[in-house]
Amino acid sequence: MVVDLRRIRKYIFIILIIFIGVVGLIVFTNNKNDNIFVGGNYLPYECLAGGEEYITTKDKDEKYFRPxxxxxxxxxxxxxxxxxxxxxxxxxxxxxxxxxxxxxxxxxxxxxxxxxxxxxxxxxxxxxxxxxxxxxxxxxxxxxxxxxxxxxxxxxxxxxxxxxxxxxxxxxxxxxxxxxxxxxxxxxxxxxxxxxxxxxxxxxxxxxxxxxxxxxxxxxxxxxxxxxxEKYLCTPYHGWSNYGELSVEIKYGNWCKMIKTMGQSEVDGYEKKVYFKGIDNKDYMIVFYTLTNDNDIEIAQYVKSEEGPWINIDLNPDKCLKNNEAKS
The missing domain is CATH 3.10.450 (Nuclear Transport Factor 2; Chain: A,)
Incomplete structure (x- = not known):
């Protein structure tokens, strides 16, 4: 009996293609919208480690452990x-x-x-x-x-x-x-x-x-x-990025070189407004909302217009960091 190896290889190849297609379809179907939670897209939490020196007193630490x-x-x-x-x-x-x-x-x-x-x-x-x-x-x-x-x-x-x-x-x-x-x-x-x-x-x-x-x-x-x-043991041990004022100083100051002088912060309930004077002599306001775990989440950025009102703008300090890393 003569075995046609080329025909066998052809059949194996076709079967392999079909198998890969079926597996791919199953994976796609199972993964579609699989990463949702209570009806929404569940996003990973980015914890920027470091900055333990910013956690100064036990009284401050205590607030991170209460609901x-x-x-x-x-x-x-x-x-x-x-x-x-x-x-x-x-x-x-x-x-x-x-x-x-x-x-x-x-x-x-x-x-x-x-x-x-x-x-x-x-x-x-x-x-x-x-x-x-x-x-x-x-x-x-x-x-x-x-x-x-x-x-x-x-x-x-x-x-x-x-x-x-x-x-x-x-x-x-x-x-x-x-x-x-x-x-x-x-x-x-x-x-x-x-x-x-x-x-x-x-x-x-x-x-x-x-x-x-x-x-x-x-x-x-x-x-x-x-x-x-929300994580509860990130900020008290690592999280400089979750303090509104420090986040502004580092991201808009160290990373973006935008800050001339820091201003006084204002807190109203869970809303925190952090102000700074830019090197362009414009006034900036970064708005944060404070979560139950006491992390400050950056919500929006504003610049003061010449006419007086605050204007919403789109600032991305991550781009500044990437540009700095590219230069170094």
């Missing part, structure tokens, strides 16, 4: 009627009343009020006793707070899965911030969650991020969510 005591914002009872009327419907057959989506803030507050007592526990992660809150019902309703374009990016299956091990959500902070897209409004938010563990205890976890809102006819819907986890 939030802020009152919750997602307490709108109007969503209870929505749960009662839509609980037995499929997610694809649910329509959100326009009065619940009448303003950007109403959309966000009602969305998180809906999800406040939703629960999606998983086996092995004990979190409570018996049934929890409103269970899974709010997820199929909350999914319809999204624009159709966002639904195309995040399937309902992955949306619901992104709430696994979450049994309670408290909205702690919400504030509109400048948006680079004129077709979207941008809001900063911070949430507190109760999550399960395999130690038969529940724990609090904190997240912050941005919700993007688009106008759809006469309503406002969620067009994207970016979310980050």
């Amino acid at each position: 939030s005591n802020l009152p919750i914002m997602n307490n709108k009872e109007v969503v209870n009627k929505l749960i009662d009327s839509e609980y037995d419907k499929e997610y694809s057959n649910i329509t959100i009343p326009s009065d619940i989506l009448k303003t950007p803030e109403a959309t966000i507050l009602n969305y998180f009020s809906l999800l406040r007592e939703a629960a999606n526990p998983i086996d092995g992660k004990n979190i409570g006793c018996g049934s929890l809150g409103t269970g899974n019902i709010p997820y199929k309703i909350g999914y319809n707070f999204f624009t159709n374009e966002y639904k195309d990016k995040v399937s309902f299956k992955n949306y619901k899965k992104s709430f696994e091990n979450i049994a309670h959500i408290n909205l702690l902070k919400l504030k509109e911030v400048p948006s680079s897209n004129e077709d979207e409004l941008k809001y900063f938010f911070e949430i507190e969650t109760i999550e399960g563990s395999d130690k038969d205890v529940a724990y609090f976890a904190y997240y912050y991020g941005y919700i993007y809102i688009s106008k759809v006819d006469d309503t406002y819907k969620i067009s994207n969510i970016d979310i980050n986890g």
